[in-house]
Amino acid sequence: MITTVRSPEDLAAVAARGATDLEGATAREILGWAAEEFGDGLAVTASMQDTVLAHLAAQVKPGIDVLFLETGYHFIETIGTADAVEAVYDITLRRLLPLQTVAEQDAQYGPDLFSRNPDLCCALRKVAPLNAAMSGYDAWATGLRRAESAARADTPVVSFDVKRGRVKIAPLAAWSDEDVDRYIVENNVLVNPLLSNEYPSIGCEPCTRRVAPGEDARAGRWAGLTKTECGLHT
Template structure:
């Protein structure tokens, strides 16, 4: 299938599946693109998709970007999910250790240049792992941020050169939490402590009442995305 044929297929499927449940999107994704992977951050949206994927296609690869800077609660959530579902998440690490990064770019790069830090610890490792696949699945939702408002459930990811599936793009936060409660899912306990969006410990703070849910990410910088999503 050449790129034009693939784009036509994606366009048609995006229209057909827009009104379908996430499970239907996942089923079509894994059947149409068997060489597919799911990028998991262990946030609320992603634990929903882990659960759905175990029901639809339990053999599909699931990876996470280990920046070496996650909250301990995030690593504990990973371990609890592995125990519940009997799976092993693929750990993807940056080429540089934190020590090597400090030697080359100075201590605490996340304070002076968080975009450069994200590129080293997230974007470059993501680019490497996605190069092994034909398609990937994410947990982004349209109402999370203006940068995600136009996300389709199925689209061609120009940045990384593969097909991208966003099965819960049309869900609200309430939809996510209703699914978590109804299915008694494991989730990161930081969500109960005013952390609606959880990234690295160095660049994530609690969100105050009335603030945007992503206000706790890179607080003090004009930055709303780590660079994984266009």
């Protein structure tokens, strides 16, 4: 982990240039640009649903920091995928912990905060830990794809993350579901076993349900609520 030395103004200018220059570039080219531009100031996030981005990043920048949000509510399969990635890929896995354990959160806010105020639960267990970790980086790469949902349809390849004052990179933004599937098969990429068990989008266990054939891939996330995003990308 490094200490950020570049100013938000500098990073905003880099992001603007990257957005123009890299639209239409391949994921490898985008990651290559980011690795050259930011060096150890670049981190990759991984939900451990699939591990395509972490796999690509390990090829482009061996040893790269991969950030995993350890919310305390993950499926055991997700923890197993994180363990496997740490053991097999040439990356440095950083498990980001919330300030409170689940038991401490229950004591302060009451049990099962996710069922009463999921926005607050996500803010405490996902957004705050990522924000804290980002103080050590200039840029972060995420696996967001335009094809995932209507809300993500306009995802830029490179942007300036105003809230965090960092550059945000989405190397897979233009990838279709088929592109992801093909890369997984061709490169023998580690995937969460739940993916083949009707969970096309995997978050924390209490907030993720199976999806029926024909349903939107993200229909199983916060089902029954208007919430569609955890707050990391909004």
